[in-house]
Amino acid sequence: MRPFAMKTYESLGRRINWWSVADTSGEGMPIVFLHAFPLNSEMWGPQVALRQDGIELFAYDIFGFGGSDAASKADDYTIEALISDVHNFIRDVVKRPAVICGLSLGSYIALRAALADEDDIAGLVLASVGAGSDEPEKFRKEIDECAATYEDHGIEAFLTSLFEDPSFGDARKLGPATFDRMVRSNPRDGVVLTARHILAPRTPVSSLTQGLRALKAPTLILVGRKDVECLDPAAFLVRNIPTSTLEIFEGCGHFINMEKTDLFNSKISEFVRGIKDDPARMSSRRMVSE
Template identity: 30%
Template structure:
């Protein structure tokens, strides 16, 4: 099995396909590297595509301590995968947790990015409800440890942002959550405690985000309520960003609408590579 080695020696399982300009895919909390298969098959026709499972997600290593699951670990792990493959720069395509990690790379190591696609980004960012969100994450972590992934999955599969996937594609939704039920309970618990409950809200990083010049595509499902406002916030503050909403869509955008997702990301990457995706022209900003 191919593994990259993180800074703390955690092994990160990855798969790659195709050749050309690199694209690295970063998955969400409820997923792993396998959930990028529709994108790996499509984009590998013209790009070198890499998908990896984050720490805590087998067959990657599952560190025992929640202290090894901070948001810093997650974004530096992405860089470790690129380092292992001797890739200097890549297009980053993330969903949810993977989008947050991609944004952190843009803030701390922008020289490693050609572009970033931020899909389903920003849940749990509300400053008004931040303490409640973090408390819920800790409680969910305890549930993973107490009753295991199979039982927790029975509840999370009916979370509001997941319902559009269920409505439009019950078969795909069932497959997705059958995979989640097989996730390592300790890894999921530690990710909840370390990453989900410990990451800063995007709203606290406005100044740093405003200095990030990496070309960015923000994608949000119009029925993914937790991500709508953060997506608008990022559009306002990221200088070289574009924003699109998928109609009648929730959180799992790359699987709910794979053809639409692939089409819009492909167009974005093509424009970036043609040097046609720059910062917003100030003349387009409404005065006042």
């Protein structure tokens, strides 16, 4: 179930579903959480405990997922639109600079949003970042097969194929009903078209070197030791983002926020404390509201 009642706002003329939890002091650092494919913002329920650590939580369903709008036209699914959604959400809803925390697809969106504009970003938490399409043809074929499974054989076959991957399956074992409910709650068009038009053609992190080296936002990179496909991208990012640190979670797969909740939350809290202790960093962040 969703941690709290959902609200809505509009970005690019599309309705986006979101929820928030104020910290216990009422003066906390805002963090915007971006969910993984093919889940929704419910996956961040285990992070609600962070409100005790001076953190105000915001999370929303990415376009095409959960209760947010979806579309049946491929042209409506672009990484550029998802990047705009991040900055619009911070400007219109959060209304002050925020840390962005993403996992998997969410972390890729967070990274691309920071590369596009850092002015409203106080920090980045990049969890379980995939490499992207270093081998474009092979990668696109795999993603297309995944989408075709859903189209041709339905949600049950899609769930079976998705969680055959051990790095996904380990987390699902913690709460199969929760995982299945999240996937089932997403519009089919949103899942299929996001897979084909955002996941499959995404620019690999190895092609972002120039932008990565120019990033100034404090960056925490998190990855599970058993999440084999995300280990090399994490190592690449920490080598190329000057302000970054890397933490590897032993015995953990892809969904580290659910598999190792206490450790994940403690790393987030520690990271946020470091940002709060650097007033110069915070005063250098500016936002332009129109």
